[in-house]
Amino acid sequence: MKPTDDRFARAAERLRAGEIVGIPTETVYGLGANALDAGAVAKIFEAKGRPSDNPLIVHISDRAMLDRVVRSVPPVAEKLMQRFWPGALTIVFPKRAEVPDVVTGGLPTVAVRMPRHDLALALIRAAGVPIAAPSANPSGRPSPTTAAHVRRDFPRLLIVDGGRAEHGVESTVVAVDGTPRVLRVGAITLEQLREVIPGIKVAEHVDTAPPPSPGMKYRHYAPEVPLILFRPTKITELQKRAKERARVVLCRERYLPLFPRAVSLGESDEEIAANLFDLLRRDWQARELLVLGIPKRGLGRTVMDRLEKAASEIV
Numbered sequence: 091m092k093p094t095d096d097r098f099a100r101a102a103e104r105l106r107a108g109e110i111v112g113i114p115t116e117t118v119y120g121l122g123a124n125a126l127d128a129g130a131v132a133k134i135f136e137a138k139g140r141p142s143d144n145p146l147i148v149h150i151s152d153r154a155m156l157d158r159v160v161r162s163v164p165p166v167a168e169k170l171m172q173r174f175w176p177g178a179l180t181i182v183f184p185k186r187a188e189v190p191d192v193v194t195g196g197l198p199t200v201a202v203r204m205p206r207h208d209l210a211l212a213l214i215r216a217a218g219v220p221i222a223a224p225s226a227n228p229s230g231r232p233s234p235t236t237a238a239h240v241r242r243d244f245p246r247l248l249i250v251d252g253g254r255a256e257h258g259v260e261s262t263v264v265a266v267d268g269t270p271r272v273l274r275v276g277a278i279t280l281e282q283l284r285e286v287i288p289g290i291k292v293a294e295h296v297d298t299a300p301p302p303s304p305g306m307k308y309r310h311y312a313p314e315v316p317l318i319l320f321r322p323t324k325i326t327e328l329q330k331r332a333k334e335r336a337r338v339v340l341c342r343e344r345y346l347p348l349f350p351r352a353v354s355l356g357e358s359d360e361e362i363a364a365n366l367f368d369l370l371r372r373d374w375q376a377r378e379l380l381v382l383g384i385p386k387r388g389l390g391r392t393v394m395d396r397l398e399k400a401a402s403e404i405v
């Protein structure tokens with residue numbers, strides 16, 4: 091689709107009119123609405139069945155739009171934006187009063203990112219307002235990486251088709267108040283972030299305290315059949331379990347010969363990340379999906395985070 095398409099113009103118009111629209115980004119597809127219109131944003135929560143305390147990411151097309159939603163920009167955020175925007179990094183800022191509470195789940199902060207996707211940027215510009223958008227899946231389901239995924243979950247939604255999402259996993263979320271920390275691992279790796287902020291860590295999730303990022307406390311990405319995740323060293327255990335009937339194995343390309351019924355996740359970490367949600371969304375006709383994990387380095391950390399959240403058992 092191009093910005094000159096009729097459907098694109100209708101999408102921008104719907105956003106201006108306070109309706110929800112399916113939007114492409116380089117990470118995953120989003121379910122977007124005018125971030126400054128509480129009524130429009132409420133429609134997102136309703137469509138997704140999303141708990142109201144789980145805040146949304148606000149998407150902007152340029153720096154001037156940032157100043158409409160945030161109160162101040164800490165120096166470390168300037169550095170991060172310089173390096174990673176437009177791109178798959180979401181930064182949590184102190185919010186302006188103009189951002190309705192429904193967007194932020196009542197928090198005094200707002201999460202913002204500038205996507206690196208021409209059609210997404212053109213759509214935000216055409217709508218003329220910042221766009222609040224969570225991933226365009228019903229709460230708990232795997233995130234969508236193609237327009238077809240979104241159509242399957244929301245058949246009546248107007249969707250701007252921007253092709254297959256390049257990264258296939260969501261943005262990395264970083265807090266910059268106090269000690270900068272990662273609230274959600276994502277498409278930008280910890281190693282890349284450390285080139286800008288040496289020593290930055292992933293926030294520990296302590297069950298007794300309020301979660302640093304509310305979305306982290308919910309079960310996510312669940313496929314239709316139980317997913318059993320095997321750590322990379324547990325190949326022998328996986329081979330045993332894979333012998334039983336009605337089990338499908340998902341593993342890195344090079345391990346395919348080890349199992350009777352195996353499907354490739356891809357070979358590089360980038361390929362695996364890009365394929366992951368599509369694979370979790372397939373109708374497997376199997377009793378269990380057995381997944382061989384990958385080392386938690388670079389994008390591997392993000393892939394394993396999503397798999398751990400999707401898993402009903404970890405071996």
Ligand code: TXA
Pocket residue numbers: 115117118119120121144145146147180182194197199200201223224225226259260261262263273274302303304305306
């Ligand atoms: O790549 C992405 O980030 C995609 C695309 C559409 O941009 N969006 C996305 O949104 O993944 P969602 O709603 O599925 O995840 C947003 C995450 C949640 O974990 C949420 O808790 C966290 O961001 N978040 C949002 N606002 C926050 C805030 N003010 N403070 C802390 N965490 C926040």
Ligand code: MG
Pocket residue numbers: 224225233
């Ligand atoms: Mg999501």
